[in-house]
Amino acid sequence: MVKVKWTPLARSDVENLFHYYEDISIRFAETIIDEIFKATGYLEMMPELGPKEQVFSHLKRNYRYLVVLRRYKLIYMYENST
Secondary structure (H helix, E strand, C coil): CCCCCCCHHHHHHHHHHHHHHHCCCHHHHHHHHHHHHHHHHHHHHCCCCCCECHHHCCCCCEEEEEEECCCEEEEEEECCCC
């Protein structure tokens, strides 16, 4: 199992997303955040779950992504430790 590390910018984005939707519906805001954290939980067990992110294919690091609720794209970098 790997550990997911959040960048400060990613944390801020999630907080801002929550605050944006909480004025509309606190329940919906909580659902979005729960689904994002559920997706990152999957990454801890299966870090190669998401397809490679083509936008960053020119970089040497292994960038991948997951789409949450068909609207939010989580881009992550996976370092193979083996």
